Amino acid sequence: MSLPCGIRNYTYAEDMAILRTRTHWVLFVLFLAFLFTLPLYMANRWLGVANLIGITLIAATGLNILIGYCGQLSIGHAGFIAVGAYTAAILTNRFELPFLVGLICAGLAAGVVGLIFGIPSVRVKGFYLAITTIAAQFIIIWVINHWSITGGFAAEVMGINLFYYKMLAFFIGCFLAGIAGSLLAHWIGFMNAEHFTLTESILYVGMIIIGGLGTTLGPILGVVFVRLLQQGVLFLTPAIEAAFPVLPSGFASGIAPMLFGLVIILFLILEPRGFAHRWMLFKSAYRLWPFSY
Amino acid sequence: METGLKAFSVVILGGLDSFIGALIAGPIIGLAESIGGGYLTPLLWAGVKDIIPFVIIIIVMIIKPYGLFGEVRIERI
Numbered sequence: 001m002s003l004p005c006g007i008r009n010y011t012y013a014e015d016m017a018i019l020r021t022r023t024h025w026v027l028f029v030l031f032l033a034f035l036f037t038l039p040l041y042m043a044n045r046w047l048g049v050a051n052l053i054g055i056t057l058i059a060a061t062g063l064n065i066l067i068g069y070c071g072q073l074s075i076g077h078a079g080f081i082a083v084g085a086y087t088a089a090i091l092t093n094r095f096e097l098p099f100l101v102g103l104i105c106a107g108l109a110a111g112v113v114g115l116i117f118g119i120p121s122v123r124v125k126g127f128y129l130a131i132t133t134i135a136a137q138f139i140i141i142w143v144i145n146h147w148s149i150t151g152g153f154a155a156e157v158m159g160i161n162l163f164y165y166k167m168l169a170f171f172i173g174c175f176l177a178g179i180a181g182s183l184l185a186h187w188i189g190f191m192n193a194e195h196f197t198l199t200e201s202i203l204y205v206g207m208i209i210i211g212g213l214g215t216t217l218g219p220i221l222g223v224v225f226v227r228l229l230q231q232g233v234l235f236l237t238p239a240i241e242a243a244f245p246v247l248p249s250g251f252a253s254g255i256a257p258m259l260f261g262l263v264i265i266l267f268l269i270l271e272p273r274g275f276a277h278r279w280m281l282f283k284s285a286y287r288l289w290p291f292s293y
Numbered sequence: 294m295e296t297g298l299k300a301f302s303v304v305i306l307g308g309l310d311s312f313i314g315a316l317i318a319g320p321i322i323g324l325a326e327s328i329g330g331g332y333l334t335p336l337l338w339a340g341v342k343d344i345i346p347f348v349i350i351i352i353v354m355i356i357k358p359y360g361l362f363g364e365v366r367i368e369r370i
Contacts (some may be wrong), residue, residue: 120354128358131301134349138298142347146338198298205360 004287018216053227055183060219061209062176067205068214070169073130077204080174082196084110084181086144092186103182110178113140113172113243118170122163136199196197199257206264212276221275226260233259299326302346306353308363318361322346
C-alpha cells in the first residue's frame with residue numbers, strides 16, 4: 001500500500017500488515033462500531049442492501065484472488081457460490097448442524113468443487129479457461145437442479161510450484177465463494193437455483209473489473225458501486241416508464257443489463273484499472289499537492 | 294441462453310480457428326446430445342440432454358485443449 005510520507009517498513013510483518021499506522025487502527029475501530037450499530041438506525045430495506053453488499057463482497061474478494069492476483073479468468077463464480085449456499089442449506093436444515101459448522105463446510109465444499117474445475121486451468125489459459133468456467137457454472141447448476149438431495153511458466157522456471165499455486169488459488173477463491181453462499185442461504189431463507197445464473201457470474205467479474213483487479217480495495221468499491229447501481233435502477237425504472245410512455249412495454253426491464261454493460265465498457269476503455277486506481281491517484285494527488293511544479 | 298452457449302462447445306470441439314472443425318463438430322455435438330440423451334436418460338437423471346455439450350467442453354479441455362482441428366499454439370508465458 002502507499003503510505004504517508006515518513007513512514008517506512010523495516011520488517012516483513014510491517015510490510016504485509018493490513019492495518020499499518022495508528023490512523024488505520026482508529027478508522028478501523030470506528031468503522032466496526034459503525035457497522036455494529038447500523039441496525040439501530042438504518043431502515044430495514046437499506047439494511048438488506050448493506051447485507052447483500054457484505055455477502056457479495058466476500059464472494060467478490062474470492063474472485064479477486066482468482067482473477068486479479070493469479071490471472072485465472074473465471075466466469076463461473078455464481079456456480080461456486082451456489083455450491084456453498086446449498087451445502088449450508090442442506091447441512092443446517094436436513095442434518096440440524098449449527099450455523100458455523102454449515103459455514104465452514106460450505107466453504108470447504110465449494111473449495112473442493114473449485115479444485116475439481118480448476119484442474120483444466122493447468123492445461124489451458126485465458127479465453128479457453130473462461131469457456132471452461134462457463135461450462136463449470138452450467139454443470140454445477142444442472143447437478144443442483146437434478147440431484148435428488150443437493151502458474152506462471154516464469155514462476156515455474158524460478159522453481160515455484162506453479163500447479164500447486166493455481167490449485168490453491170482456485171481453492172481459496174471458491175472457499176470464499178462458498179462462505180458467501182452459506183451466508184446468502186441463511187439471509188434469503190429459501191433456496192432456488194434462479195439466483196445463480198450466468199448473468200450473476202458475469203456481474204461478479206464486472207464488479208471486480210470496475211473496482212480494480214488485483215487490489216484489496218478493488219472488490220469493495222466495485223461491489224458497493226454495482227449493488228447501489230442496481231438499487232438506483234430500481235428507483236429509476238418507474239420514473240423512466242412514467243416519463244416516456246412512447247417506449248415499448250418491456251423496455252424498463254432491460255435498462256439494468258444495458259446500464260451495467262455500458263458501465264463495464266466505459267470502465268474498460270477509460271479506466272481499466274478500476275476505481276481503486278483512481279482512488280490511489282487521488283491519494284497521491286492530495287499528498288503531493290503543495291509540491292506541484 | 295443455454296442454446297446460444299451450446300455453440301461454444303461446437304467451436305471448442307472443432308478448434309477455434311478452423312472452419313472445417315466447426316463444420317464437423319456441429320453434427321457431432323448435435324448427435325451426441327440427441328443419442329446420448331436418448332440412451333442416458335433412462336439410466337441417469339432426466340434432462341441429461343442439456344448438460345452433455347458442457348461436459349464435452351470440460352472433456353475436450355482436459356484431453357485436447359485446442360480441439361480437433363485447431364492450431365496448436367506453443368506459448369511461452
